[in-house]
Amino acid sequence: MSDFSLNVREEGDVVIIETAGYLNNVGGEKVSEACYEKMETGKKLFLINLENSKVVNSIGVSILIEIIEKLQDVDGKLGYYNLAPIVEKTFNIMGLTKYSTVYYSEAEGLQGMA
Amino acid sequence: MSPKDAPKVELTLPIIPDMELAATKTAEVIAKHMNLGEEKTAEISMALIEATINAFEHSESDAGNVEIHFVIQADTLVIKVTDKGKGFDPSKVKIPNIEEKLGSDRKRGWGLKLIQELMDTVEFESTPEGTTVTMTKKK
Numbered sequence: 001m002s003d004f005s006l007n008v009r010e011e012g013d014v015v016i017i018e019t020a021g022y023l024n025n026v027g028g029e030k031v032s033e034a035c036y037e038k039m040e041t042g043k044k045l046f047l048i049n050l051e052n053s054k055v056v057n058s059i060g061v062s063i064l065i066e067i068i069e070k071l072q073d074v075d076g077k078l079g080y081y082n083l084a085p086i087v088e089k090t091f092n093i094m095g096l097t098k099y100s101t102v103y104y105s106e107a108e109g110l111q112g113m114a
Numbered sequence: 115m116s117p118k119d120a121p122k123v124e125l126t127l128p129i130i131p132d133m134e135l136a137a138t139k140t141a142e143v144i145a146k147h148m149n150l151g152e153e154k155t156a157e158i159s160m161a162l163i164e165a166t167i168n169a170f171e172h173s174e175s176d177a178g179n180v181e182i183h184f185v186i187q188a189d190t191l192v193i194k195v196t197d198k199g200k201g202f203d204p205s206k207v208k209i210p211n212i213e214e215k216l217g218s219d220r221k222r223g224w225g226l227k228l229i230q231e232l233m234d235t236v237e238f239e240s241t242p243e244g245t246t247v248t249m250t251k252k253k
Contacts, residue, residue, distance in 0.1 A: 022132065055135070057163050058224035065212065065221045072216070086156035093231045094224055095212030 004053075008034050014045045014113050016106070020052035027053065028063030035067050044076030047109045051082035061094055068099045077101070081109045123184040127166065129173055134166035137182050141193070144184050148191060150253060157232040158191065158251050164225040165195040165247050172199030172245060190234075195247045201240040 004021035015038045021027060035046055046067070050056075068078055078100040083091070091097050103109035125140055127133045138159040145155040162182075169180040178198050185192040210223050230236050233249040240246075 022135065024132065026131075055138070055159075055163070057134070057167060058228055059167070059222055062215075062221035062224065065215050069216050084156070085153065086160050089157075089232075090160060090228065093228055094210075098212060099216070 004030060006030055006034060008038070010043075011106075011110055013043070014047055014110055015043045016047045016049060018049040018052070023050070023053045023056040023060035025057075025059045025063070028060035032063050032067050036070070039070065039074065039076070044071065044074050045113045046071070046076070046078050047103070047106070047113065048078070048080045049082050049106065050080055050084070050087060054084040054087065056087050056090060058090070058094065061090060061096065064096060064100070065094075068096070072099070077113055079103050079109045079112060081105055120188075121186045123186070125182040125184075127180045127182065129170045129178060129180065134163045134170070137162050137166050140182075140184065144186060144191065148186060148253060150191070150251070154251055154253075158193070161229045161232040161249055162193060162195070164228045165193075165249065168225045168247070169195050169197035169199070169245070172202065173197045189253045191251045193249045193251075195249075196244060198244040201242050201245050204238040204240065 004019070004027035006020070007018040009016050017031060017034055019027065019031060031048065071078055080100065081103040083102055088102055091102065101112055103112055123140060123144060125137060127136060141158050141162050142155060145158055166180060166182065173180065181196040183194040204226070207226055209227055215221050229247070229249060234252050235250045237248045238245065
C-alpha cells in the first residue's frame with residue numbers, strides 16, 4: 001500500500017494542508033479528516049499543497065468534492081497550489097475548478113483566500 | 115510494421131490495493147520508448163489508473179486478476195484492460211457532473227468520463243463473463 005502523509009499548519013485564518021503520496025481513497029480520507037477537524041474549531045479557509053502528490057485517482061478527488069460541499073454550508077473556501085499539470089487537468093474535467101480555486105503558489109493562494 | 119507484428123507487453127495484476135500503480139510504471143516505460151511527451155504520458159497513466167480501478171471493482175472476487183495488454187504500434191499505443199467480472203452496459207453509465215455530485219451521497223463514478231477525456235479513443239466490450247476496455251493514444 002502506498003504511503004500517504006500530510007502536514008497541517010495555519011497561516012492566519014487559512015489552514016494549509018501539505019500532502020505527500022498517492023491521493024487515493026486513503027489519502028483523500030486523511031485530507032478530509034484534517035479539514036473536518038479544523039472546521040470543528042471554526043476554520044473555513046483551506047489551501048492544499050499538492051506538490052508532493054503528483055498521482056491522484058478519481059476516488060481521492062471525489063473526497064475533495066465532499067469537502068467542497070461541507071465548506072459551502074459554512075461559506076468556506078477551498079484552494080490548491082503546486083498541482084502537477086495532469087492533476088489540474090483532472091480537477092478541470094471533474095469540475096472542481098468551478099467550486100474551488102487552483103493557485104500557482106502559497107502566496108497567491110493566501111492572497112486569494114483573503 | 116503491421117498491427118499483428120507490433121510489440122506487446124502483457125501484465126497480470128492481482129487485485130491488491132494500489133496495484134494500478136504497477137500498470138502506470140509499465141506505461142511510463144512504454145511511453146518513453148515511443149517518445150511520447152510528458153503530457154501524453156501523464157494522460158495515459160491517469161486513464162490507466164481509472165481503467166484498472168474500474169476493473170478491480172468489477173471483478174467478482176478478490177482472487178481474480180486483471181489483465182493489461184499494451185500494443186506498441188508505429189504511431190499509436192493501444193491498451194486493453196480486461197477483467198472477469200459480470201460485465202456492464204456502458205450505455206447505461208450516466209456521465210457525471212459536479213453539480214449533481216454536490217448534494218448527492220455518491221461522489222464517485224468519474225472513471226469512464228476521465229478515460230474518455232484523456233485518451234484518443236475508448237471502446238468497451240462487455241459480456242456476463244467480463245469486460246475489456248480498449249484505449250488508444252496517438253503519438
